[in-house]
Each structure stands twice: as C-alpha cells, then as structure tokens.
Amino acid sequence: MNNQTYGVTPPISLTDPTSKDKELNDLLIKELKVRGSYESEAATLKRVEVLTTLQKLTEDFVYEVSLRKNMTQGMAKDAGGKIFTFGSYRLGVYGPSSDIDALVVVPRHVTREDFFTVFEKILRGRPELEEINSVKEAFVPIIKLEFAGISIDLLFAKLDIPRVPHDLTLDDKNLLKNIDEKDMRALNGTRVTDEILRLVPKPTVFKNALRFIKMWAQQRAVYANVYGFPGGVAWAMLVARICQLYPNAVSAVILEKFFQIYSQWNWPQPVLLKQIEDGPLQVRVWNPRLYAMDRQHRMPVITPAYPSMCATHNITNSTQKIIMNEFNRGVEIIGEIFTGQKVWSHLLERHSFFHQYKFYLCVVAATKSNAEEHLKYSGMVESKLRLLVQKLEQVDGVELAHPYVKSFENAYYCKSDEEMSSIVNAYGTLQGDEIASHFSTPKERKMEESEVEVNLTKLYIGLKLNLIRDGEKKLDIQYPCSDFFSICKNWPEFNPAIHFIQIKNVKLYDLSADVYIEGEQRPVKVSKRKRSLTKDEGKKRPRSIESIASKS
The missing domain is CATH 3.30.70.590 (Poly(A) polymerase predicted RNA binding domain)
Structure with missing residues (x-):
C-alpha cells in the first residue's frame, strides 16, 4: 500500500483495489489494445533508434558550430548538446501514429539561427529524411520533419552554460537564467512532462488511465487547446491529480473518480499537482490575486514546473459547458460500467x-x-x-x-x-x-x-x-x-x-x-406537412x- 501524500491535499482514499476493480481494469486494458492504443515493441525500438541518431546529429551540430566559432577541437567536442523528449512520447502514452516531441538543448555559443541553418542542413543531408518544414516565426520556433517514417517536432533551446553534458537534467530552475522567452517556452515542455511523472504515485496506472482519457477526449471532440478545449498536457495533469487523490487505485477506478470529481469540481478553483513555486526570474507566475487576466480563466489547470502557467487559458464559456456536459455523460456511463450494464466502448462512442x-x-x-x-x-x-x-x-x-x-x-x-x-x-x-x-x-x-x-x-x-x-x-x-x-x-x-x-x-x-466518416449516416431532412397559418x-x-x- 502507498501511504505517501502526493499533491496539495491528503489523498481521498488509500483503499486497495477489489477483485471487481481488477476485473474491470483488465477489460479496460483489453479495450485499449483492441483500439490500437499500444505500439509494437519493434516500432518502439525504431523510435529509440531514431532518437539515438538525432542525439548523434545534435552533437555533430554543436561540434560544427563550435569549430566555426574558433574553438579548439577538444573544446568543440566537449561542448556536447542533448536531445530531450516531452509530450506523449515522454509520458509513455504514445500510439502507432503518434509523433515525437523533442527538444535540442545547446550551450550558450550556439544560436537559434545556427539551428535553422547548420542543423537543418545536417538533417537535409540524411537519407532517413522524408520531409522537413521549418517554422522560424512560430510562438515556439520549430522544425517539423518526417524521419525514417516517424513524425518529429523539433524545438530548440540555448542555455547560458558553456557545455551541455550527457547527464544534464532540466529540473534546476537556475538553468532558466539569462535565456530568452522562446528558449524558456521550449524548455517548459520537457520540464512540465518530467514533473508530472515525478508527481504521480504509480506511473503505469497513470499512463493507462491517460491513454483512455486521451482516446475519450478525441472521440468526444474535446481535445484541442487551439480551439478552446484542454490539450494533451492539460488532460495529463487532470488525470495525474486523480492519481494523487487515489494513490492505490487501478486505472479503472481512476477513470471512475475522474468523471465523478471533475463533474462536481468548484471551477474556477484551480487544479494543482503541487504548490505554485517562486523562482529566480522576473517572470510572471500564474496568480489570480495579482493578475486580472488569470482571474478570467474558467477551468484553470496549472503546470507544476516553474514558472507555473495555466494550460487551459483558451477555454471559453461555450467550451466549458461542452466539457462539463461530457463529464456528466461520463459519470452516467461509467456508473453503468461498474454495475455491469455497459462496457468501456460505450464511453468511447464517437461525438455527434x-x-x-x-x-x-x-x-x-x-x-x-x-x-x-x-x-x-x-x-x-x-x-x-x-x-x-x-x-x-x-x-x-x-x-x-x-x-x-x-x-x-x-x-x-x-x-x-x-x-x-x-x-x-x-x-x-x-x-x-x-x-x-x-x-x-x-x-x-x-x-x-x-x-x-x-x-x-x-x-x-x-x-x-x-x-x-x-x-x-x-x-x-x-x-x-x-x-x-x-x-x-x-x-x-x-x-x-x-x-x-x-x-x-x-x-x-x-x-x-x-465531415462524415465512412459508415456514418448523414442526417436526412424530414419533410414536414404544411399546415395553414x-x-x-x-x-x-x-x-x-x-x-x-x-x-x-
């Protein structure tokens, strides 16, 4: 039994799963497998190989730029460079068609301009490259590529340190000193993902529950940050908070509590995985007491890594109503799943x-x-x-x-x-x-x-x-x-x-x-009989x- 406290409040229950909970959990995993949520071992190994190649290319990139800037060969080799992952791959909830979110971290003498010239040229010279598209002016500058059959989104971040060794981690807040906003936004993806994983009691329970919630949110059309719904990180944090409150539960019970709790949540009370921290920078941290804009957030879900931000600031009055309707639908159906009247696939029925x-x-x-x-x-x-x-x-x-x-x-x-x-x-x-x-x-x-x-x-x-x-x-x-x-x-x-x-x-x-998928019946207009007015x-x-x- 796990008695450790996770998150900002004590757990609601430390109860161990019953045999019925375990049975429902087995059916949950089976449903995820049937729907192709899990990737084969061979495909996962291929991802590891691709990331190993990108790590080597990152070191080659830093080495080449270092030589151009008059460093000795020894210093250039020592400058390092490292690939970090984040998002669904780092969280361990990726499927066969998932892309990889990756971050290229370099020392202070390597610039973003170098990334879009020298590194892009290195990538273009590789036989594995199938497609490449650079978006320099994006909110977070990015190189999108198809590499050995895998879609990869590559971000860039420069740290104010002379070298980036292999064993570097990004959890030290002081690494955020003397870097620009674009670098900070790029680093935030990895820092938030790592912190979420650190703050859940049982990673496997969290990952299986999150796989289901991601699939549910996509099927019900409530998964898209840009359009005013929670995105991948926000859904991950919402699931993680339930895991903290029920640290000994199996994934099936986490899902039951997920819908029960969020359907009754006292919004705009924020969902927090840990207390909001201060840090060494003069940057804005989410604080509705200080900032009027933060007070307008309808369903705040706050990132755990400094500087804490609201991952759901795009939610509008309408999208909040839609999300709440889906939570209420979830409560109803999952209640029937636990009484044996319905099965997991009912919860995953396509939106209308x-x-x-x-x-x-x-x-x-x-x-x-x-x-x-x-x-x-x-x-x-x-x-x-x-x-x-x-x-x-x-x-x-x-x-x-x-x-x-x-x-x-x-x-x-x-x-x-x-x-x-x-x-x-x-x-x-x-x-x-x-x-x-x-x-x-x-x-x-x-x-x-x-x-x-x-x-x-x-x-x-x-x-x-x-x-x-x-x-x-x-x-x-x-x-x-x-x-x-x-x-x-x-x-x-x-x-x-x-x-x-x-x-x-x-x-x-x-x-x-x-707009209708194969096999979906489009609405048929029923002609009404005219009546005299x-x-x-x-x-x-x-x-x-x-x-x-x-x-x-």
Whole structure:
C-alpha cells in the first residue's frame, strides 16, 4: 500500500483495489489494445533508434558550430548538446501514429539561427529524411520533419552554460537564467512532462488511465487547446491529480473518480499537482490575486514546473459547458460500467457534432498559392477561431457557439479567378462538393501552366440558438464576423491578392459530405406537412440567420 501524500491535499482514499476493480481494469486494458492504443515493441525500438541518431546529429551540430566559432577541437567536442523528449512520447502514452516531441538543448555559443541553418542542413543531408518544414516565426520556433517514417517536432533551446553534458537534467530552475522567452517556452515542455511523472504515485496506472482519457477526449471532440478545449498536457495533469487523490487505485477506478470529481469540481478553483513555486526570474507566475487576466480563466489547470502557467487559458464559456456536459455523460456511463450494464466502448462512442445543430458557421481560409504558403495562413486563422467563438457568445440569441476540433483541407487547380471564386464561395457545403468534383487536385496530377493552385481550409462552429426575442426570430452576427475578418487581415503577412477569408451560414442538411466518416449516416431532412397559418402566425417574420459571406 502507498501511504505517501502526493499533491496539495491528503489523498481521498488509500483503499486497495477489489477483485471487481481488477476485473474491470483488465477489460479496460483489453479495450485499449483492441483500439490500437499500444505500439509494437519493434516500432518502439525504431523510435529509440531514431532518437539515438538525432542525439548523434545534435552533437555533430554543436561540434560544427563550435569549430566555426574558433574553438579548439577538444573544446568543440566537449561542448556536447542533448536531445530531450516531452509530450506523449515522454509520458509513455504514445500510439502507432503518434509523433515525437523533442527538444535540442545547446550551450550558450550556439544560436537559434545556427539551428535553422547548420542543423537543418545536417538533417537535409540524411537519407532517413522524408520531409522537413521549418517554422522560424512560430510562438515556439520549430522544425517539423518526417524521419525514417516517424513524425518529429523539433524545438530548440540555448542555455547560458558553456557545455551541455550527457547527464544534464532540466529540473534546476537556475538553468532558466539569462535565456530568452522562446528558449524558456521550449524548455517548459520537457520540464512540465518530467514533473508530472515525478508527481504521480504509480506511473503505469497513470499512463493507462491517460491513454483512455486521451482516446475519450478525441472521440468526444474535446481535445484541442487551439480551439478552446484542454490539450494533451492539460488532460495529463487532470488525470495525474486523480492519481494523487487515489494513490492505490487501478486505472479503472481512476477513470471512475475522474468523471465523478471533475463533474462536481468548484471551477474556477484551480487544479494543482503541487504548490505554485517562486523562482529566480522576473517572470510572471500564474496568480489570480495579482493578475486580472488569470482571474478570467474558467477551468484553470496549472503546470507544476516553474514558472507555473495555466494550460487551459483558451477555454471559453461555450467550451466549458461542452466539457462539463461530457463529464456528466461520463459519470452516467461509467456508473453503468461498474454495475455491469455497459462496457468501456460505450464511453468511447464517437461525438455527434455534425448531427446536433440546425445551423453551423463555416469559416473558410483560402490561399491562391501552394500548400506551404497556405499552411502559414490557415494556421493563423485556426489560432484565432476561439476569438470568433468568444464574440459569438456575446450575441443575443446565441446560447452556445461550439467549435469543431479539426479542420478540413482541400486543394484544386483553377483556370481563372471566376473558377476559383465558384469553389471558395460554395466550399463547406453540398453544393461546394458538386462544384469541386469538376476540378482536378494536386493528388491527381501536376499543375498546367494555364492553371493556378487554390488551397482551402474549412472550420465549423455549431450554433445553439434561442431566437425568440421581441416577437422576432432573427440573429445578427455581422459584428463578430466583421471583427474576425479584421483580426485575420491584420496578420502581418496577409496579402489580399492571394489570401481570402469567408464565413458562411450552413444548415445541417447542407454540410459537406467529408465531415462524415465512412459508415456514418448523414442526417436526412424530414419533410414536414404544411399546415395553414393562423392569422397571427402569418404576420410573424420567419426564423432566419443572417448569412455573412465576405471575401477580401
């Protein structure tokens, strides 16, 4: 029995699992295996080999830069360099299709510019490299690559030390001195992941419970930090806190308590894995008593590594309601799992987002250029979507603005601006599907000289409306849409000649076919029998939603 106290309060229960708990836990592991959550040993070994190669390349990179900066061969060799991992790989909850989040840590004389020139050149020279894309201007600068069949996100951090030895760890807060914000953000991923693992009583119990919660959150479409839902780190911390409160429980019981506790949590009381620490830097640490912005966080989940931050600051009024509905659904189903009426797969049933609303807004980002140019633009639009959600929440008649957690992408070849407009204007609808079927795509063939490539991304927001107001049934969303257009057009790289933004109202039965997965039945419109209107009803204006469609 584990009697040690973890976290900011004593445990709720130290009870050991019953035979029934263990039986349910075995069924849980079986369900995870059936759904392909675990990777084969051979595939895991391949990841280790790839990371070993990247470690060698990191040392070669630091060595080459050191020589260029007039160091002796001995000093250059001694300068070191080290690869750290974080995210799902470091937490041990990765699956067959998971990428690897990795961090290249270097000594003070190696710069970020060196990373994007010298190191990128080294990577490009490797036979294992299949794809590479550098994003220097990202919030956290990154090199994305496909290397030996594995997707890897490589971050960079420079420490203010002369050498980075093999045995270096990142838990010393003093390592954060004299580094810039981008380096600190890059280091934070590894520091937070390591701290989470240190703060849970039984790592295996935590990992299996987290595997299930990640799968559940993805199936229920509540997993996406950028759109206003918890991301991977936040879900990991939420699970870790339950593990602290029930240190002897098996994963099945952790899941039961997860839904019970968070469905009743007194938000915005924060979820903490340990007390918030002070440190040696003049940096902001999450503190709602000091900072008004921190007081606005609706469901704060606080990172355990200094400097502590809120991992869920993007959650809006609507997304909080959606998350709470999912917690309540979880309580109901898991209760039936524990009484034998239901099984784990019931909890993992796919969401019904594209069935549950009468009206949807479709946000379309289009680029009259190649996929690489479009990726930058569409990424910016996606990152601003939650601001549109927040503005829609303030409109009279909007009860809920529910963002979908994934984007949909397509590319077509057009021979004229008219052809391009016809696709862009109808994109995201059934009519758009029909129009697009007449155009070729980059997957089918190469572009001809007389053609232009248009890349498109569509994002959906489901609207729950209450339109009975002053005897009228009408919704005016012009202001939030116009405001959103302004935000997108103020992007420093916005070029009206190639970048386009649209918002259109799409009814449930007019949604694009590709939002439904294979085997999923799309909603069928049931025709209502017409009845004669009463005298008063005939005077009322029809229910409508003002469609906004704007190009720039």
